[in-house]
Amino acid sequence: MNAMPPAPALSIQGLSHSFGPQGVLDDVTFSLPVGRVGCLIGPSGCGKSTLLSMIGGLSEPTHGTIAHAFRHPVFVFQDPCLLPWRDARDNVAFGLKAQGVGRNERRCRAARLMEVVGLAPDDVGKYPHELSGGMRQRVALARALAIEPDLLLLDEPFSALDLGLRRQMQALVRRLIDQRNLTAVLVTHDLAEAVRLADCVFVLSGKPARLTARHDIARPFAERDDGFVHSEVNRLLSDPATARALAVEDMGHGGGQ
Amino acid sequence: MNWVRDRASRALDYLWGGWGAAASLLLLTALWEAGHAAYGTLVLPSPRDTVAALVRMGGDGRLLPAVVETTGNALGGFVAASLVGGVLGAMAGASDMMRRLLQPIATLMLGIPAIAWVVLALLWFGGSGLAASFTVVVTTAPIVFSGAAQGVRTLDGDLRRMARAFRVPGPMLVWDVYLPHMLSYLFPALASALALSWKIAVMAELLSGAGGIGDGLATARVQLDTVKALAWVLAVVGLLLALEYLLLEPVRRHLQTWRREAQGGDSAMTRGLL
Numbered sequence: 001m002n003a004m005p006p007a008p009a010l011s012i013q014g015l016s017h018s019f020g021p022q023g024v025l026d027d028v029t030f031s032l033p034v035g036r037v038g039c040l041i042g043p044s045g046c047g048k049s050t051l052l053s054m055i056g057g058l059s060e061p062t063h064g065t066i067a068h069a070f071r072h073p074v075f076v077f078q079d080p081c082l083l084p085w086r087d088a089r090d091n092v093a094f095g096l097k098a099q100g101v102g103r104n105e106r107r108c109r110a111a112r113l114m115e116v117v118g119l120a121p122d123d124v125g126k127y128p129h130e131l132s133g134g135m136r137q138r139v140a141l142a143r144a145l146a147i148e149p150d151l152l153l154l155d156e157p158f159s160a161l162d163l164g165l166r167r168q169m170q171a172l173v174r175r176l177i178d179q180r181n182l183t184a185v186l187v188t189h190d191l192a193e194a195v196r197l198a199d200c201v202f203v204l205s206g207k208p209a210r211l212t213a214r215h216d217i218a219r220p221f222a223e224r225d226d227g228f229v230h231s232e233v234n235r236l237l238s239d240p241a242t243a244r245a246l247a248v249e250d251m252g253h254g255g256g257q
Numbered sequence: 258m259n260w261v262r263d264r265a266s267r268a269l270d271y272l273w274g275g276w277g278a279a280a281s282l283l284l285l286t287a288l289w290e291a292g293h294a295a296y297g298t299l300v301l302p303s304p305r306d307t308v309a310a311l312v313r314m315g316g317d318g319r320l321l322p323a324v325v326e327t328t329g330n331a332l333g334g335f336v337a338a339s340l341v342g343g344v345l346g347a348m349a350g351a352s353d354m355m356r357r358l359l360q361p362i363a364t365l366m367l368g369i370p371a372i373a374w375v376v377l378a379l380l381w382f383g384g385s386g387l388a389a390s391f392t393v394v395v396t397t398a399p400i401v402f403s404g405a406a407q408g409v410r411t412l413d414g415d416l417r418r419m420a421r422a423f424r425v426p427g428p429m430l431v432w433d434v435y436l437p438h439m440l441s442y443l444f445p446a447l448a449s450a451l452a453l454s455w456k457i458a459v460m461a462e463l464l465s466g467a468g469g470i471g472d473g474l475a476t477a478r479v480q481l482d483t484v485k486a487l488a489w490v491l492a493v494v495g496l497l498l499a500l501e502y503l504l505l506e507p508v509r510r511h512l513q514t515w516r517r518e519a520q521g522g523d524s525a526m527t528r529g530l531l
Contacts, residue, residue, distance in 0.1 A: 058422060074422070081419035085437040085515040097433070098425040125263075127515045147423070 009034035009183050010055065010151070015064035016208075017050060023208030024050050025061070030202050030211060037177060037184045039194040042204030042245060048187040049155050051209070055185060056153045070183065074149035078156040080140035082128040088114065088139050089124045095147040106146075113142040117172065134165040141169075145176065152177060152184040158193065170197055174221050191246060195232045196224055205245040212241040271510065278502070302484040310488040319473065324492060326469035330386050331458035334393025335451050342398035342450075343443065346405025356406060363399040371396045375461045389461035389469070396457050397450035404446025408439035440512055448505045452497060459493055 008031035017025040024047040032038040040048045053059050055066055056073045074095070082091045092110035093101075101109075111124055117138040128136055137157060144152065154173070158166045174197055177184050188194055194201045195217060203213040215236050219228060237243045286304050293303040302310075314320040349356040374395050378388040412435065420434050462471025470489055477486035 056422060058418075075419075077415065077419065079415050081413075081415045083416065083434065083437070085441075086433075087515075094425075094433070095423045098423050098429060129515070 008032065009070065010038075010068040010185070011066075012055070013065045013067070015051070015054070015061050015066065017047070017054070017061045017063075018208070026208040026210045028064070028204070028209065028211050030214065032183060032185065032200060034183050035181050036199040037174070037186060037197055038200045038202060039186045039188060039198035040202050040204060041188055041191060041194045042209055043206050044189055046204050046206050047209040048189075048204060051204075052153050052155055052185060052187050055151075068151065070149075070151035072147055072149040073151040073153055074144040074147055075153045075155060076137075076140055076144045076157045078159055080128075080136040082136055082139055082143075084128050087125050087127055088119065088131065088135075091128070091139050092142045092146055094143055099147060110142070110146060113146050114139070116145070116176070117142045134161055134169065137161060137169060138172075141173065141176075145180075150182060152182050154184060154186040156187055156189070159188070159190070166193075173197070178221065191233050191236060192229055195229050195236065197221070201236065203242045203245050212245045213239055215239070215242070267510070271507070275502075299483060302487055306484050307487045307491055310484045311491055314473075314485070314488060314492075320492060323468065323470050323473050323489075324496065326386065327455070327458050327462060327471065327493075328496070330389040330462065330469060331393060331454040334390040334458065335397060335454040337390070338394045338398040338450060338454070339401050339447060341394065342401025342446075343405045345398075346402040347409050347439075349402070350406040350409025356410075359402070360406075363402045366395060367399045369395075371457050371460065375457075375464050378461065379465055384465040384467045386462075386467055386469070388465050388467070389458045389471075392461045393454040393457045397454050400450045400453070401443070401446050404443045405439065408442035409435075411442070412438050444509065444512055448509070451500065451505070455493065455497060455500075 011031040013029055015025055015028040016023070028051065030038075040051060042048055050059070052075075054061050055068070056075055082088075083094065086094070089107055089110045092113055093106040096106035096109060111121075114124060115121070119135060119138055119142070123131065123135065128139070131139065137160075141157075152173075157173070158169050161169060170193065173184075176182070186194070186197060199217055201215040201217065202211055203215070204210065205212045217224075217232065224232075237246070289301070289304050292301045298306070311320070345355075345359055349359045371392065374392045375388070378391045382388040382391060416434060416438075420430055425434070458469065459471040459474070462469035463475045464471075466472050466475055470493055474486055474489045477483075477489060
């Protein structure tokens with residue numbers, strides 16, 4: 001789909017950020033080609049989500065530049081953030097309404113997308129409190145896809161789901177990314193999830209976050225089985241910089257893996 | 258199609274629920290009749306005599322003007338209280354400083370007995386309908402204030418962030434995100450304020466003698482006419498019931514569809530409207 005040496009679609013140069021005297025990000029530089037999934041991994045609270053919100057244009061860095069040609073970045077958060085007073089279909093259509101799409105068309109498109117993310121036709125008129133956690137996250141995913149994004153920013157979207165559901169949702173998201181040739185940045189603190197989903201893993205250290213390692217995962221998503229994920233996690237952890245960055249979490253938060 | 262069927266079945270449910278209310282009201286009427294049989298007409302006139310008196314008052318043109326007058330006083334005060342309480346409450350919800358400034362005043366005003374406000378209003382505005390409206394404003398505005406403040410203060414920060422991420426334009430942010438959330442707090446406050454405004458208006462009218470249902474009650478008291486007094490009470494109760502079941506309850510049900518399961522037991526009786 002892309003030319004042989006893919007051009008960087010997202011390029012981050014010398015990015016630093018601080019909240020008052022507290023440094024959050026320190027000289028972070030990386031790039032990601034179109035159609036790839038990049039993963040930011042690091043200890044909890046190290047500034048991954050801050051970096052993601054800067055990529056999405058929700059906040060400005062103190063120093064450095066973020067360059068990309070994406071026109072429709074979209075977020076999927078850990079909490080589905082659905083409006084409790086709107087039914088599932090109107091929640092999916094929320095972003096379309098913000099773009100000024102007419103009522104009939106947006107409802108039509110929303111219903112179609114709900115099917116794409118695996119929701120039943122019966123779920124269309126249900127309110128968020130009538131949906132399970134996994135279904136709510138599917139609604140949130142459909143809401144993100146509705147605005148036809150070219151950049152998907154995933155802020156730990158699977159971490160509130162139980163293991164079986166998480167695997168299902170991971171497969172669904174990766175399939176949709178490949179089908180639609182989206183570029184995605186995933187924030188997670190789970191190395192196995194990073195290895196399962198991403199093409200490039202960027203490891204951030206604790207506060208202030210620095211980029212300490214970058215790993216490419218070449219094998220196509222469809223061929224990444226449990227054995228591969230397991231051996232790849234071990235390979236990544238054999239890199240001292242990666243092990244050190246992720247061990248901070250084990251000491252500080254009792255382990256998040 | 259589903260939507261229509263859903264609406265129709267909900268409306269039927271609502272009407273069917275009316276049997277329960279009717280049964281409890283009929284039971285009350287039976288107790289009333291028993292009280293009448295035990296204590297006689299002077300203490301407790303029979304329901305039949307009271308209704309007859311009400312019909313007579315309607316026939317000779319006293320009931321309707323009084324109802325209109327009281328409704329005007331109550332609604333006028335209620336609208337003003339909603340605007341003042343709603344705007345100040347929203348400000349208090351949005352800013353900590355405003356809340357620290359306004360909350361003590363609201364608490365203080367809630368603490369002053371309504372009857373004290375009536376006396377002050379009579380001294381300031383004389384025996385006009387303005388005294389009744391004023392009393393309604395000062396007694397109900399703090400209730401609306403609290404509801405509005407809580408509504409704004411409790412809006413989920415995640416929802417705000419989500420709306421920002423989807424680049425939601427300002428008017429849609431208010432209409433789709435802020436308002437529905439605020440209404441779930443504001444509506445119960447408005448419902449209590451509206452019901453209270455009627456009772457306060459009648460009380461103020463009773464003391465000011467400037468017309469309305471309260472004035473009718475005062476006259477009945479002077480004439481020691483228990484039947485007429487009860488007939489006026491029946492008129493107020495009828496107004497409140499109509500307001501509750503024809504206006505507030507349907508609106509409440511409509512607004513709360515999205516959390517129907519969390520609802521229950523929030524009827525007029527439990528909130529002490531009568």
